[in-house]
Amino acid sequence: MTLSRTSTTAQEWIAHDPDPRTAAELKALSEEELAERFANPLTFGTAGLRGPLRGGPNGMNLAVVLRATWAVAKVLHDRGLSGQNVVVGRDARHGSDEFALAAAEVLAAQGFTVTLMFTAVPTPVVAFAVRRQAAVAGVMITASHNPPTDNGYKVYFEGGYPIVSPTDREIEQAMAQAPHADEIERAAVEPSGVDEVQRFVERAAQVRHTHGSARVALTPLHGVGGEFVLDALVRAGFADVHVVDEQFAPDPDFPTVSSPNPEDPAATEALLKLAADVDADVAVALDPDADRCAIGVPTPDGWRMLSGDETGWLLGDYILSQIEPGPVTEATVVASTVVSSRMLAAIAAEHGAQHIETLTGFKWLVRADEQLPGSTLAYAYEEAIGHCVDPAAVRDKDGISAAVLACDLVVAMQHRGHTLLDALDDLARRHGVHTTTAVSRPVNDAHEAAAVLDRLRRTPPDRLAGFDVTVTDLRDDDGPLRTDALILSGGDGDTSVRVVVRPSGTEPKVKSYIEVRCGDVGDLDAARVRARHLQDELAADFFGREQT
Template identity: 75%
Template sequence: MIQPPIESAVREWIEHDPDPATVAELQACSDDEIAERFAHPLTFGTAGLRGPLRAGPNGMNLAVVLRTTWAVAQVLKERGHAGSRVVVGGDARHGSEEFALATAEVLAAEGFMVTLMFAAVPTPVIAFGARHLGASAGIQITASHNPPSDNGYKVYFDAGMQIVPPTDRDIEAMIGKAPYADEIARAPVQTSGVDLIQRYVDRASHVRRTHGSARLAFTPLHGVGGEYALDAFARAGFLDVHVVEKQFAPDPDFPTVAFPNPEEPGATDALLKCAAEVDAEVAIALDPDADRCAVGIPTPDGWRMLTGDETGWLLGDYILSQFDPGEVSEHTVVASTVVSSRMLASIAAEHGARHVETPTGFKWLSRADADLPECTLVYAYEEAIGYCVDPSAVRDKDGISAAVLFCDMVVALREHGRTVLDALDELARRHGVHVTAAVSRPVCSADEAAEVMTRMRSKPPTKLCGIDVTMTDLAAVQPYNRRTDAVILEGADDDTAVRVAVRPSGTEPKVKSYIEVRLCADGQLDRTRVEALRLRDEVAEVARKF
């Protein structure tokens, strides 16, 4: 039986839900389902609101979008941005077009100038547009690489950067004060943004440093990146592009993959098959909203996908190699997160640049140079295949510009008689052999995850692979805005370093451990890699029992 407070909330929600379909859905729910949907609302996480498409405050639906947009408008007004411009778009997921239009109409009724994209667009277009137009905010309807049943609501403030605390909490507090959904005013909005999209694509194509083409295999994984990426490739001079036809057109059901994330096993099988058949030099996969980029390369043993860290090292070294050492590089900043590889820090030091480590997520990476006057962020990445290669244009991960730059690097290497594998070997010789892995410990609830973290903090391991390790609690570090619910275990001897970052997942019932082992290169890279992998797997077995 539904408890009286929930029963009242459900009745009010149904009476004021403007969508007959979600009204009918709630009316058909069991008492247990109703209780779950009204237990708590969606909250802002690592990348905005994200959740299943369903009725009620704990799902993505028209009522939630209307009330959230009203709240965003009030926060913008409180901060002196009344009447300013806001850029709005959506991807090709179920509900995205309707939700983007509703978002734009609420903002227009609240007195804002709205640029509403005329078609489904990659998420980086909104980040670019907010920055390029000097908008006070950008809003993208997307759930990135989540399952087909999900959608989300991503918010940019501060010149096209993802919101951070306390802005997210301020918006959530204002949602609690929002009118009923059917009482929120909406005003007609005309779609636009054609010129903005063209400017974005042109900018993405101009991250190139070299000239010449390469043969590419490409898939947008049924997402919105296909036509935009092909346009950027063509403008950049990459005309020999072979697409995975069955995955090219946007399809919100993602019919050919079990999970629409290029990192997932099997997701890039069709891409690598295409690459082998056409004798490509590089294979590129975008996630459904095209903010992430995965890269495949040929090897003597066949095609394989690079890890997010491997791509991160290569792009970081390539970008920093364009800067002259000295005063320029000293004011250059690159950034990676606490769960990403340490090699970028070593690469930065070699080039005389600064490296900044941030908490997980591009909302922090995009601000990596905020506390460094006279310094400029030129590159940031996270191990989850997210790369920001042109921060002056897009202060967020951008799969399309990253793809163009990686292909450019392939050309540059080829011109010197080298391959991507050669470049990885050279990085290993200069900075040591680094191997990484992420393992997960399933938990039943957030409370169990908290218990695991409490145990880690009170009785952390003192040795890993026979190496003494110490713990750093990132929930207690200074400054405050660098704090995050994670602990770092790390230690080293003369030849070997081991590091494990442990944190609860923000989206799944898991505690995740991000492992890295580094061995000094001794001239026998293959042998060193085998030993590094052995040690990594040894640490992984321990981490599964944390």
């Protein structure tokens, strides 16, 4: 896109920017920089917008929030939902309080009743409140585990479901028609929502199945989940909780970590040290908006974090074990994504439940029972440490209730004289050893990511880890799994390997998800060594190939 400083689009945006800081920022840019800001406006990815805090249509700023909210209101009006309730919440990131207030004021001016959360809250609180209140929509200002320089705008519609197409495209189209940002009407809104927060915490505490306590080490990684998960754990009977003090209070700069993501080993170093120091039974890390939860466990070689898949197997099996066998279980649905481990499908089959595989993202996972009349979703997870353990209350990933349930599982294992590692061994004996990992290739943009996939389509590998390869192109799928991704799989009677390659939906990366399964578990340790060797071989081979 060629854009000069006299461009009508850019100059009109700057002239009508309601924030003098971002207006001045845009005025100071070179022509090339200004062109970049207007070339690719933010679009709805994982149920919302996410981007760097900066001026212009491809950043998160007051003008973008006002226009996006006007667009949400228009779509609701067009669907005959005028005047009904909308929930607005925020995390503690830079700009979140200003953006949430602006969103609430626009909705109020458009005639909606608005519940504006009185304080910074976890993302699942908004999903819960939308569902419980039967609100027509919810807006959450958050960038989840992104760097401190980012923020975002997540949207829920009726039922507390994250939006999917065509809703996201309708909102984008409406944004293109929105008035200038400083011409969008706003009306005063008083914060509220205290009751909803209390109900959410009470509900999260009720996911327990056992009685008794365990010693818990906890970090919210400078996010908003600390007080909420602590309250939920205490209400659930877990009073022996030790927190990483320097990471407990919300801080938008995330000063003690290079990345506020519990999947990053460096982010959980302080947690695992605390767990060892206090002789904890389990360690819990939340991401900054507390919609994701990672679990750490003691091992003979020290503490380690479980992978998202390992936690998914454990929680899925635990939830299914609590459901009455027979017709109730047969009407029960669990779900995982196309890039997650295959083990949950085997666990579901063993219990007599239904397993559904979806595209990546909880906007798809929480709809897994949508086309199954008479069946109900009981659990969904994705490998990126997201877990939906109480779909009746929260149709999205929820780190608070997942933390309570994980601690409950620890107690359940203790009652049997077992640990979570024992439970993983038991699952491996029942379903084979599964190991998973992921490798990523950075790219400059979505076009380069698409080019990487296209090259792989044209010249896929003949063999991986010594096995002949079968290629499945999900772009050719004529069902709900149609997406820009490739599945490469192979194996023999005992061993199977699988690699799923797709562009990231939130970052400039191409991601490859690797799983190895070894069915011969006569010697569990030997099976794990072999599986990890094959996994490492696949990661090295495939990552090396993707770098060429």
